Amino acid sequence: MNPVTSSSVAELAQNGEGFETDASKVAEHQEYADALSMSGRGRKRIWSRRSCDVRKVISVGAIFIALLLVIGAIYMHLNQKHRLGRLNIPPKKNEDFNVVTAAGVAAQTITTFQPSTSQPSAECLACIATTATNNVPATCTNRGRGKEPCGIYRISYDYWQDTLGLIHPEDSLAQDYKECVVDRECAERIVRSYVERYDWDCNGDGRIECRDHVILHMRGPGGCRRRESLEDEHKSRMEKCFKYMDII
Numbered sequence: 535m536n537p538v539t540s541s542s543v544a545e546l547a548q549n550g551e552g553f554e555t556d557a558s559k560v561a562e563h564q565e566y567a568d569a570l571s572m573s574g575r576g577r578k579r580i581w582s583r584r585s586c587d588v589r590k591v592i593s594v595g596a597i598f599i600a601l602l603l604v605i606g607a608i609y610m611h612l613n614q615k616h617r618l619g620r621l622n623i624p625p626k627k628n629e630d631f632n633v634v635t636a637a638g639v640a641a642q643t644i645t646t647f648q649p650s651t652s653q654p655s656a657e658c659l660a661c662i663a664t665t666a667t668n669n670v671p672a673t674c675t676n677r678g679r680g681k682e683p684c685g686i687y688r689i690s691y692d693y694w695q696d697t698l699g700l701i702h703p704e705d706s707l708a709q710d711y712k713e714c715v716v717d718r719e720c721a722e723r724i725v726r727s728y729v730e731r732y733d734w735d736c737n738g739d740g741r742i743e744c745r746d747h748v749i750l751h752m753r754g755p756g757g758c759r760r761r762e763s764l765e766d767e768h769k770s771r772m773e774k775c776f777k778y779m780d781i782i
Contacts, residue, residue, distance in 0.1 A: 654726060655744070658747055658781065660779065661772060662687065665752060666752065667687070670686065671716065676690055683712070684715045687715070687751070705720075708723055744776070745772070745776075
């Protein structure tokens, strides 16, 4: 055999062994790379699931907090204290029963944006004033303001504030508490707006009528919805006025 040829064959054999060794190493590296890739994808899936879970927890928490806020707002509204109870001045004993006739209040001007379907009539307004003060101008002790004249309807400062959103902005007199509450027509606009805002069946008889307006005016929206009754003196005035005005 030719020596050169034998040497060449030996070299080829050695080179062939080298190629096999390199190929096996490549395979090992490839398997290692595949394992790393699968591990990375697994970690990404785990992280994605965790992120999704966190978002779900945050969403549920936000919904729960929103529900609590809504429930709290409803509770506070239903338990709102009336505006007039603490301002009532004890009536004088054996006082005369004074009634302002319908003609005395019929000339009022309604300036609210959206009149209520159960606005108090002129006769009802007369009975509201009679029940509140027996048509004698009163003085209210307003929180943070001291004692102030508040007219025959005994309109407190808080009561007046509750109606500002319904009074026409160009009604300048109604924007001034001190001037408005002692002016009969302006005070009537305030009362009408208050009834419009808090209109409710205060005695639970399934109807909204003058009796409900009187109770709302005297006890406020909270007392109205709790169906608080009027004090005996006020109730007596109201019933006498209803009889006089022929209000059922």
